[in-house]
Amino acid sequence: RALRLEDLRIPPAYTKTFQGPPHGIQVERDKLNKYGRGFLGCTIKPKLGLSAKNYGRAVYECLRGGLDFTKDDENVNSQPFMRWRDRFLFVAEAIYKSQAETGEIKGHYLNATAGHCDEMMKRAQFAKDLGMPIIMHDYLTGGFTANTSLAHFCRDNGLLLHIHRAMHAVIDRQRNHGMHFRVLAKALRLSGGDHLHSGTVVGKLEGEREV
Secondary structure, three states: OOOEEOOOOOOHHHHOOOOOOOOOHHHHHHHHOOOOOOOOEEEOOOOOOOOHHHHHHHHHHHHHOOOOEEEOOOOOOOEOOEOHHHHHHHHHHHHHHHHHHHOOOOEEEEEOOOOOHHHHHHHHHHHHHOOOOEEEEEHHHHOHHHHHHHHHHHHHHOOEEEEEOOOOHHHHOOOOOEEOHHHHHHHHHHHOOOEEOOOEOOOOOEOOOOO
């Protein structure tokens, strides 16, 4: 025997008790000054092992080459070979340089996930002080309380918030147990996130059309 939560319907009255996404797609388009098309971006690879300077160089080359944004992967955090503060500084330099050369507004999803909320907020504040438009959070590993706190910070401080789904497969991979990813996605929308990493219809990052 097994049990799996496939979906849920949330009453509007209950939904209104949550803040929800800090901003939304229209604010993001306004911030990036890009309309009438999808955004084009990529995750920096290799995700582990680069120095902060080389990581920033990769970000610059991607943005200078035509991408709208780049992003940290879920486990790019603060390792001995690349501490978070150094990464933030070199990425900011890459963004400003690519913007000056292309005349376009660029972005990078800086992962602010940390071992405790105070550290997470410190990283988010540092990104804001650098003038970065967007940060990222691993909402399942970080937890819903941490995510909601970060979403409120982003709304109050004009930061966009991208959400990564790291650890989702522990909950949603089994077809006869756990939860469907759409349930996790709806819970995230209540907690707060401007957009959510939700997989793909094709490729190695599993996802479904209806999500």
